[in-house]
Amino acid sequence: MDVLSDLLYRARAKDALVRQLIQRPPWSMTFAEPPPLTLMATLGGPASVRVDGGLDSASLAAGEIVLISGKGAHTIADSLNTPPQVVVEGRTKRVIGGGEATPPLAPRTYGDGLPGATVMLRGAYELRGDVGRRLLEMLPPLAVVPAGPRTGAALDLLAAEVGRDEPGQDAVLARLLDLLLVLALRAWCAGPEADLPAWFRALGDPAVGDALRLMHEDPAQRWTVGALAAKVGMSRAAFAGRFARLVGEPPLAYLTGWRMTVAADLLRDGEESVAAVARAVGYGDAFAFSVAFKRARGVSPSVWRRARAPRN
Template structure:
């Protein structure tokens, strides 16, 4: 496991909402209530992604956009094209000419396919991810509200598979589509974080250092272990002083500070589980008793674990 594995562990697509839009210019799709993370792939033609807050971005054939919700956005062939279709959550879609009363019926061309003309020249596929929890939030907050990864040769086979699979209505189709989306999301995020202007989560770029990477992987794989700086330095194969200095330089905070933050993110997600107790969560994230855990949680999160769980 590494940092990206952990951040994406809660993002596995399960029954992801797809919209395959076939259109002839001028066209525009309005996404009123996007999920925390939406992926859009331009399979044919060109378009603009127009967030309600922020600058529009043009995407071309083979480009993939990630839009961080929940703010609405519009996808259109031109900046001034009037909205023709409104997508308002998983069950409500309608053409603006006929209004919400026609939701889901008046422009459906087939399973997961929508448009006003099945022979349209432009083809745009979107999928929405439901992301919940503090671990996922560590990934979300590191992404801009809109990012675009331009067409890359490695993405083409995945997009080809997505294009062919989304039009089928065969047993197991949803599982195949979900796994394709998982692959696309990992590749897009990895490609984005490789850019100099990106701001990946704490520790992500530190994985390029083999010594610090070993310590980070150990922390993520065994968060409940009673780690000390000396033990982490031994894991990294460095002296204690060199390790502490290099870790802080590359990750942006001291080793034990990073460990505490990671434990509290895991604890926040565990506290959301039905039947979770403060004592059981404390043990799972490395605290011998609920009192010590509660103090640490309140110091980091500003409220007690029991208050957080009740809220």
């Protein structure tokens, strides 16, 4: 599994929520408690998006996709000048000035459906833990992906399915949205505005990219610099220097950081013992793992787990 696929797989807590809006201007909707990652696309009609409390905003053309990262409120509208009419908090809609929210037009489809309406798709992703944060670090608060033939084909498929209500529909929508997200991330990362972390840029190097993939595929393997160098066909010294230059840290420092990221999420989400988590990330000795974890996170694995346990 490649590194981006690994991050997406580990960061997913549950299937995404997909909705369609068909609304004639003027319209404006604020999402007060959005998830960590939102994907939105316009299929036609005027549309704009603004991250509230900041300077990030954009007007969207048909076929463009916007990725919104972070939990701050954001607003979508036909125009940046249209004041909010509806506030969405979680799964509750509140109409500003009173009144009732309009009923759905079709499964997962809202608005008035009148001629001249804007048509938008929205996918909300719940990402988990430290791996989720690592993925979000790749993105600015608002990333606009230009329309393209590959994302356009995926958008057409998602638009054709979102209003249907057939057996397995949630699974179909989740996978189509995943496809659209990966294509959008690819397009954004290849664009001129992307300010990507060093480890992601290093994926383009054949040797260092292969080494990163090996560490992500099997963090429990007892990797050494020599073993990684042999796997990618380089001398130990040449590989170590090249890795540090491209990634910004030595190979084993990167490996330790990735292991602690995986371990933090295992401790938060699972019921395995500290010893089992230690083995899962390459430590045969629970004490050595606890020392490494405390050095990285400032607290012991047990304290980390208790602090993040769900409160009834």
